Amino acid sequence: MDDSYIKEFEAKITKIDGNKVYLDKTAFYPRGGGLVSDTGKLVKDSKEYKVVFVGKESGEIYHEVENVEGLAKGDMVKGIIDWERRYRVMRMHTASHIISALLYKARNCLITGNQISYDKSRIDFNLETMDKKFLQNIIEKSNKVVEMGIEVKVYYLPKEEAFKIPGIVKLAGKLPPNVEKLRIVEIENIDIQADGGVHVKNTKEIGKIVLLKTENKGKNNRRLYFTVEP
Numbered sequence: 001m002d003d004s005y006i007k008e009f010e011a012k013i014t015k016i017d018g019n020k021v022y023l024d025k026t027a028f029y030p031r032g033g034g035l036v037s038d039t040g041k042l043v044k045d046s047k048e049y050k051v052v053f054v055g056k057e058s059g060e061i062y063h064e065v066e067n068v069e070g071l072a073k074g075d076m077v078k079g080i081i082d083w084e085r086r087y088r089v090m091r092m093h094t095a096s097h098i099i100s101a102l103l104y105k106a107r108n109c110l111i112t113g114n115q116i117s118y119d120k121s122r123i124d125f126n127l128e129t130m131d132k133k134f135l136q137n138i139i140e141k142s143n144k145v146v147e148m149g150i151e152v153k154v155y156y157l158p159k160e161e162a163f164k165i166p167g168i169v170k171l172a173g174k175l176p177p178n179v180e181k182l183r184i185v186e187i188e189n190i191d192i193q194a195d196g197g198v199h200v201k202n203t204k205e206i207g208k209i210v211l212l213k214t215e216n217k218g219k220n221n222r223r224l225y226f227t228v229e230p
């Protein structure tokens, strides 16, 4: 939540339930907020345990490993995140902020869903008629923002204060959970929202956004697929 660039960390196993390993702390990102989960490995005494999925259940993060044999409660392990995958997700996700903000700015498009992955990502939004030229133009403008090298700030605000910021919750009909403080992600003059995801520190890290495909998904719903260049 506070440092998306932690690639390795030490932690203690607090519980094992089937193939699910719980730790006293973790830098793995669990699936949620439209983002895929991290993968990677846990290491104990130079033996590696592949982490195939990370999820969250009633507020607790679990690490699903291929085989828990040899792991026990109280053990110290080293967590290693598949950084290549994670960094692409961070770039993709930050790109989606820019694209969504520009869609909203240009035609008040509200985001109805998104799925951020490491190879390709999609954004669903409402727009009355499909306009490929408009969407191509949004991607071009997004790339200009990327090139500007704007800092991506992450900080916390009390809920009441956060809700005073217009458009802080962009995902239509989806309010953040009932918490006192909200984590705010801000790309100055471009986008500001309450968000629990992983992002890059500067828009320049995104590289180049490429529009892959556009689709009609019903009366008001449009979908676009994009990726970031390797």
Ligand SMILES: [Zn+2]
Binding pocket: 093, 094, 097, 185, 195, 196, 197, 198, 199
């Ligand atoms: Zn985000």
